[in-house]
Amino acid sequence: MQNNSTVLSRLNTSTPKLDAQEVDWWEKFADVEEQFCWVQTPTMQKFFRGKYLQRIIELCSANASIAELGCGTGWLSILLAKMGAEKVFGLDFSEAQIQKARKGAIEAGVDRQVSFQTI
Numbered sequence: 001m002q003n004n005s006t007v008l009s010r011l012n013t014s015t016p017k018l019d020a021q022e023v024d025w026w027e028k029f030a031d032v033e034e035q036f037c038w039v040q041t042p043t044m045q046k047f048f049r050g051k052y053l054q055r056i057i058e059l060c061s062a063n064a065s066i067a068e069l070g071c072g073t074g075w076l077s078i079l080l081a082k083m084g085a086e087k088v089f090g091l092d093f094s095e096a097q098i099q100k101a102r103k104g105a106i107e108a109g110v111d112r113q114v115s116f117q118t119i
Helices: 004-013 016-028 029-037 042-059 076-081 095-108
Strands: 065-069 086-091 114-119
Touching: 016 029, 016 095, 029 076, 029 095, 065 076, 076 086, 076 095, 076 114, 086 095, 095 114
Parallel strands: 065 086, 086 114
Antiparallel strands: none
């Protein structure tokens, strides 16, 4: 787990060139995350994360919105909506990832609850 000084160090040392290279990588390899990084099925995701996601939803007041920063392909935002969150906003810097997230929300039938936007 990173401490605050590690996170601040990244923020202070990252350059516009490095940031642009990272965005470019995610645009080119948007499929990599789903194919290799998050190989858990939706059932496994709910099993492993369901308890704390339900707690997040319970802690939100009625009509509250949940924001996921760095949502990637949106699997977490989609799962939150499927578990009962009324409104979820997913934000990511990769347009390719956001397009996959939007498609995933439609396929999951939660596109009225979840919206995605690039930042």
